[in-house]
Amino acid sequence: MPRLGIGSTEGWLLLVILAMGGGLGLFAPxxxxxxxxxxxxxxxxxxxxxxxxxxxxxIAGGIDISFxxxxxxxxxxxxxxxxxxxxxxxxxxxLLAGGFGALLGCLNAFxxxxxxxxxxxxxxxxxxxxxxLLMFWxxxxxxxxxxxxxxxxxxxxxxxxxxxxxxxxxxxxVMVACVAATWLLLRRTSTGRQLYAMGDNPEGARRxxxxxxxxxxxxxxxxGLMAGIAGLMQSHYAQEVVPNALYGxxxxxxxxxxxxxxxxxxxRGTILGVFLGIILVAVTQNGLNLLGISPYAFKMIIGAxxxxxxxxxxxxxxxxxxxxxxxxxxxxx
Amino acid sequence: xxxxxxxxxADAGAPLLQLDxxxxxxxxxxxxxxxxxxxxxxxxxxxxxxxxxxxxxxxKIISGVHRPEPGAVMLFNxxxxxxxxxxxxxxxxxxxxWQDLALFPEMTVAENIxxxxxxxxxxxxxxxxxxxxxxxRILGRLGVKLDLQAPLRTLPIAQRQIVAVARALVAEATxxxxxxxxxxxxxxxxxxxxxxxxxxxxxxxxxxFVSHRLAEVLDVCSRVTVLRDGRLVGxxxxxxxxxxxxxxxxxxxxxxxxxxxxxxxxAPVVLSVENLSRAPDYADVSFTIRRGEIVGLxxxxxxxxxxxxxxxxxxxxxxxxxVTLEGKPVRFASNREAIRAGVAYVSEDRLQLGLVQPxxxxxNTAITVLDSLLGPGYLISARRQDALxxxxxxxxxxxxxxxxxxxxxxxxxxxxxxxxxxxxxxxxKLLILDSPTVGVDVGARAGIFAxxxxxxxxxxxxxxxxxxxxxxxxxxxxxxxxxxxxxxxxYVPGExxxxxxxxxxxx
Numbered sequence: 001m002p003r004l005g006i007g008s009t010e011g012w013l014l015l016v017i018l019a020m021g022g023g024l025g026l027f028a029p030x031x032x033x034x035x036x037x038x039x040x041x042x043x044x045x046x047x048x049x050x051x052x053x054x055x056x057x058x059i060a061g062g063i064d065i066s067f068x069x070x071x072x073x074x075x076x077x078x079x080x081x082x083x084x085x086x087x088x089x090x091x092x093x094x095l096l097a098g099g100f101g102a103l104l105g106c107l108n109a110f111x112x113x114x115x116x117x118x119x120x121x122x123x124x125x126x127x128x129x130x131x132x133l134l135m136f137w138x139x140x141x142x143x144x145x146x147x148x149x150x151x152x153x154x155x156x157x158x159x160x161x162x163x164x165x166x167x168x169x170x171x172x173x174v175m176v177a178c179v180a181a182t183w184l185l186l187r188r189t190s191t192g193r194q195l196y197a198m199g200d201n202p203e204g205a206r207r208x209x210x211x212x213x214x215x216x217x218x219x220x221x222x223x224g225l226m227a228g229i230a231g232l233m234q235s236h237y238a239q240e241v242v243p244n245a246l247y248g249x250x251x252x253x254x255x256x257x258x259x260x261x262x263x264x265x266x267x268r269g270t271i272l273g274v275f276l277g278i279i280l281v282a283v284t285q286n287g288l289n290l291l292g293i294s295p296y297a298f299k300m301i302i303g304a305x306x307x308x309x310x311x312x313x314x315x316x317x318x319x320x321x322x323x324x325x326x327x328x329x330x331x332x333x
Numbered sequence: 334x335x336x337x338x339x340x341x342x343a344d345a346g347a348p349l350l351q352l353d354x355x356x357x358x359x360x361x362x363x364x365x366x367x368x369x370x371x372x373x374x375x376x377x378x379x380x381x382x383x384x385x386x387x388x389x390x391x392x393k394i395i396s397g398v399h400r401p402e403p404g405a406v407m408l409f410n411x412x413x414x415x416x417x418x419x420x421x422x423x424x425x426x427x428x429x430x431w432q433d434l435a436l437f438p439e440m441t442v443a444e445n446i447x448x449x450x451x452x453x454x455x456x457x458x459x460x461x462x463x464x465x466x467x468x469x470r471i472l473g474r475l476g477v478k479l480d481l482q483a484p485l486r487t488l489p490i491a492q493r494q495i496v497a498v499a500r501a502l503v504a505e506a507t508x509x510x511x512x513x514x515x516x517x518x519x520x521x522x523x524x525x526x527x528x529x530x531x532x533x534x535x536x537x538x539x540x541x542f543v544s545h546r547l548a549e550v551l552d553v554c555s556r557v558t559v560l561r562d563g564r565l566v567g568x569x570x571x572x573x574x575x576x577x578x579x580x581x582x583x584x585x586x587x588x589x590x591x592x593x594x595x596x597x598x599x600a601p602v603v604l605s606v607e608n609l610s611r612a613p614d615y616a617d618v619s620f621t622i623r624r625g626e627i628v629g630l631x632x633x634x635x636x637x638x639x640x641x642x643x644x645x646x647x648x649x650x651x652x653x654x655x656v657t658l659e660g661k662p663v664r665f666a667s668n669r670e671a672i673r674a675g676v677a678y679v680s681e682d683r684l685q686l687g688l689v690q691p692x693x694x695x696x697n698t699a700i701t702v703l704d705s706l707l708g709p710g711y712l713i714s715a716r717r718q719d720a721l722x723x724x725x726x727x728x729x730x731x732x733x734x735x736x737x738x739x740x741x742x743x744x745x746x747x748x749x750x751x752x753x754x755x756x757x758x759x760x761x762k763l764l765i766l767d768s769p770t771v772g773v774d775v776g777a778r779a780g781i782f783a784x785x786x787x788x789x790x791x792x793x794x795x796x797x798x799x800x801x802x803x804x805x806x807x808x809x810x811x812x813x814x815x816x817x818x819x820x821x822x823x824y825v826p827g828e829x830x831x832x833x834x835x836x837x838x839x840x
Contacts, residue, residue: 187459188458188459189456189457189458189459190450190451190452190453190456190457190458190459191456192459193444193448193451193459194451194452196437196439196440197437197440197448197451200437200438200439200440201435201436201437201438203433203435204434204435204436204437205437207431207435208435208448208449208452209419209420209423209452210452211454214454267437267438267439268439
């Protein structure tokens with residue numbers, strides 16, 4: 001779809017979202033109302049923040065399974081750290097959550113880079129490490145007595161419509177900021193282009209003199225930063241900190257991001273794709289709810305998406321199919 | 334063939350880089366031993382030698398990747414540049430275009446060319462407009478037009494090569510190393526690239542050319558520096574140099590290139606192909622191969638020769654026509670059937686398709702005949718596998734450390750022998766060799782063809798596919814010429830002059 005000035009994956013996603021939205025609108029008239037659409041955005045904001053963070057890691061050629069439970073760890077650490085600070089405020093909260101998140105991300109980068117272990121293995125290990133530590137240490141107990149600023153709903157835009165009150169809340173604003181910052185990093189800075197280059201051709205990147213170690217710390221640190229912020233937003237939205245609230249979220253986000261065209265294996269993926277992928281997954285979930293279909297159907301769809309994406313991303317499969325049919329496509333640089 | 338001696342920069346240039354007493358030791362191995370090297374501004378110089386002779390070590394020293402042993406003298410523009418690191422080498426304008434190009438397939442052509450502007454540890458804002466302008470400027474200098482916004486992966490390999498050259502030029506190169514730049518190019522594409530090399534030379538940029546194709550070396554370079562076993566054999570003007578002499582200098586051995594056709598018209602026909610067609614790859618192809626015969630199939634890249642081979646091997650079924658193998662009509666539904674019927678195919682793309690690189694030499698050799706290695710209990714017998722691998726390694730003279738080492742540790746020539754061993758283990762009646770010497774040096778080529786001739790003597794029918802005319806001319810009994818999917822000529826080496834065949838194929 002070159003006429004829209006966007007990639008074909010994004011074009012198709014947009015079409016599917018519009019078609020599904022239209023269909024759901026006919027079936028469940030409450031779907032296509034401003035309050036419902038704003039709610040969809042409020043509820044998706046956390047996943048979009050996770051998503052743009054994960055995109056950075058995928059583009060750099062890595063993968064991360066641990067970021068969602070890391071966000072839960074960050075929620076606890078932030079709540080604990082705020083107590084001696086007298087409760088803090090949004091600025092302190094964001095700073096702490098982002099900082100803790102970035103540290104946990106850098107821990108992944110440390111193992112991946114220092115010991116040359118593939119990222120999926122490291123992050124499956126840290127996923128269990130983080131979650132096990134959290135449950136062990138918190139005893140599985142939730143935190144309800146959070147500071148007031150943390151749990152008070154912040155409306156940034158509200159309007160009355162025929163369908164009821166429609167409002168956008170703080171997570172949407174934070175999401176916009178995270179999306180803008182990630183876009184700036186990936187598309188507009190030399191460092192972001194180096195990340196793309198590393199995911200695209202790691203050996204080529206090393207040869208032109210890109211610091212592979214720095215790129216690992218940047219990619220996983222950035223995802224950690226985003227995950228920390230997303231964790232803060234999730235607990236703000238839920239008005240409580242529950243240790244297993246984000247358990248399993250990593251796969252929903254991963255599915256949505258690869259649906260948006262990010263390639264497992266690096267080098268390819270766009271912010272718009274992440275946004276549309278997460279919206280599509282959210283619309284699907286919302287639609288299944290409205291149609292009264294079991295939530296397990298949603299899990300099934302998530303699993304199928306990941307499977308298909310892995311199949312399509314597999315370079316080995318692509319080369320085997322493509323190589324002898326089109327000799328010109330062979331001999332990747 | 335234009336003479337290189339009369340070009341203005343060949344002798345007129347001032348010395349650009351002068352190296353002396355360059356040695357390099359890795360562990361106990363002396364990779365380079367007291368080598369001397371110099372190149373002048375605007376000169377095109379060839380660095381020749383067999384695999385493992387120290388070429389890449391020398392390139393890595395000049396580009397700052399390795400440090401030479403103490404005592405080395407390195408002068409750039411007359412100034413000493415000891416302790417060169419990669420960044421310093423780049424700052425001097427020393428650029429290496431590696432054989433695998435090291436480009437970024439998902440990025441646009443423009444960004445690949447101007448990627449230099451993205452480098453550096455300090456983050457900056459990216460200026461895509463400036464990148465595009467730089468790419469336009471450089472491609473204009475090269476006299477080439479490319480779609481700047483296309484992702485690199487959509488370009489054929491020849492154009493990617495040009496992108497790699499352009500990237501080196503963006504960095505204000507003074508000295509460009511090109512490592513095997515023509516290995517995967519057709520003749521026409523090679524000519525276009527060589528024209529670019531001459532253009533760089535005319536601009537005063539020195540080019541060091543590394544290639545296994547000696548004809549083009551002699552054509553484009555003014556001098557050739559020959560290394561053998563880490564030592565300098567000498568630097569010679571290419572004027573008056575012949576391929577035979579150069580081969581002798583590189584290997585220290587003499588190879589006689591002679592036509593080796595035999596009259597096999599009485600031998601029984603092994604393969605008979607009649608009116609075979611597969612749109613759009615090839616049409617109406619007919620030929621036979623007799624027992625013990627080597628038939629050369631040549632033609633440019635894209636002429637349909639590889640597709641034809643894949644059809645004979647059961648991987649791309651023909652739409653019409655018949656294939657007869659030892660008198661029986663065959664129609665392979667898969668390459669498993671073809672292998673069982675006695676057809677073996679050594680693919681053109683050794684690195685990607687021919688070998689499982691990280692696996693051991695032993696496993697790679699045995700992979701085609703695992704069934705025959707089953708011992709009691711339907712498990713693979715380690716003893717039988719070892720025996721099989723030992724036999725082949727000895728028969729083909731493969732130089733290996735240990736059968737359990739990964740195949741990726743072997744040189745190109747030895748990897749190709751393992752590919753051969755793996756297929757010969759199936760005891761084929763028909764052996765299809767698709768460009769068997771791509772990326773293999775002269776000495777190893779001779780070794781591989783010695784094996785091929787031995788197999789033919791033993792009665793194997795061999796289809797030898799190559800776009801290097803001398804390779805088929807000096808090895809095949811007959812030559813078929815394919816163009817646009819059809820066989821347009823048949824020659825017998827010796828009866829038809831090699832230049833006439835070159836002319837017909839490259840016309």
